[in-house]
Every structure is written in structure tokens, then in C-alpha cells.
Amino acid sequence: MRKPLHHLFVSAFVYGGLALASGLFFREFTKANGFPEDGVTQLGLAHTHLFSLGFFPFLILLGLERVFRLSAAPRLFGWFLWLYHAGIAITAGMLIVHGTLTVLGIASSPMISGIxxxxxxxxxxxxxxxxxxxxxxxxxxxxxxxxxxxxxxLP
Incomplete structure (x- = not known):
């Protein structure tokens, strides 16, 4: 990996933006569909998952990379990044799909939970x-x- 600090920074930035966007989508989509405010849906969990699994860990990893140079083991670092990004994408995506189906009143498939x-x-x-x-x-x-x-x- 050529620029690990840049990758970690951009990852934190993107996940922060996705977290904010998913929170906005949750609020507006449930309101537009007349879903009760106290109704339970996984749609709202995408917001917190993207912040807690995407934004904050990548900010912490920026510091760890700066101090310990985690990328000095490029194979492991690459595996970590691919697995972590895939895990967040799949998890948040399924939260959004399941939550959207709930708001629309459509029965969810057990396959969504499996994915x-x-x-x-x-x-x-x-x-x-x-x-x-x-x-x-x-x-x-x-x-x-x-x-x-x-x-x-330091100077």
C-alpha cells in the first residue's frame, strides 16, 4: 500500500459521511412513510454502526499507524483493510435493507440475517x-x- 495514512483518513471521512447520510435517510424515510417514531427498525442502527465501526475506528487506526506503522506488514495490513471494509459494507447494507423493508411493511427474508x-x-x-x-x-x-x-x- 502506497499511502496508508491517506487511506485511513479517507476511510474515516467516507464512513463519517455515510453515517450522517444514513441517519438522514432513516429520519426522512420513516417520516415520509408515516412510520411511528417509537417504532422499532434496524434502519436507525445503520447510522450508529457506520459511526462506531467505520468512522471512529479509522480515526484510531490513523494514530496507531502513525506510532506503530502497522502497514510495515503490508500483507496483513491489506487483509485487514479488505476484510474490515467488506464487513462494514455488508453489515450496514443489510441493516438498511432490513430496516427499509420494515418501514414499508414488507416481510423480511431470513437470508438477510444470514448475509x-x-x-x-x-x-x-x-x-x-x-x-x-x-x-x-x-x-x-x-x-x-x-x-x-x-x-x-516535535519541533
Whole structure:
């Protein structure tokens, strides 16, 4: 990967935008269809999932990349990114599909839950890979903590 910091920044930005857009869609779609405000739907969960699984983790990963250079293990870093992005896309997509069907009063298929489960499995696998990345990054840091290459000196 050529520019991991840029990729992580853009990912956080995109997921933040998608989270805001999904929240707006939830609010306006339920209002337009006369869905009760206290009605239960998974449509509203897409907003919080995109923030909590997309926006915030990528902001945290920016700091971890800056300090530990997680991308120094490019294969693992690539696997993590692909699994994590796929997991978020599948999970949030199925929340939106299921929630939209609920608002429209259409019965949902169990297949939607199964596909959402695949998204959660991908996220779980990505988190496992992330821990391997962090472990390998920590092992690269000298025992005395004097890793001058990882963090440049402040002016």
C-alpha cells in the first residue's frame, strides 16, 4: 500500500459521511412513510454502526499507524483493510435493507440475517488480523522504547 495514512483518513471521512447520510435517510424515510417514531427498525442502527465501526475506528487506526506503522506488514495490513471494509459494507447494507423493508411493511427474508451474519464474520476476522498487526508492530519496537523512527521529533 502506497499511502496508508491517506487511506485511513479517507476511510474515516467516507464512513463519517455515510453515517450522517444514513441517519438522514432513516429520519426522512420513516417520516415520509408515516412510520411511528417509537417504532422499532434496524434502519436507525445503520447510522450508529457506520459511526462506531467505520468512522471512529479509522480515526484510531490513523494514530496507531502513525506510532506503530502497522502497514510495515503490508500483507496483513491489506487483509485487514479488505476484510474490515467488506464487513462494514455488508453489515450496514443489510441493516438498511432490513430496516427499509420494515418501514414499508414488507416481510423480511431470513437470508438477510444470514448475509448480515457474514458481514459480522468478516469484521471478526478483520479484528483478529488487526491484533496480529499490532502484535507484530509492538515486537518491532525496541525493548527500551527508544524507537526514533516510529515517531518523528516535535519541533
Amino acid at each position: 448480515a451474519g457474514l458481514g459480522h464474520i468478516a469484521l471478526t476476522a478483520a479484528i483478529v488480523v488487526l491484533f496480529f498487526l499490532i502484535r507484530s508492530a509492538i515486537r518491532r519496537v525496541p525493548a527500551d522504547g527508544a524507537d526514533t523512527a516510529a515517531a518523528p521529533a
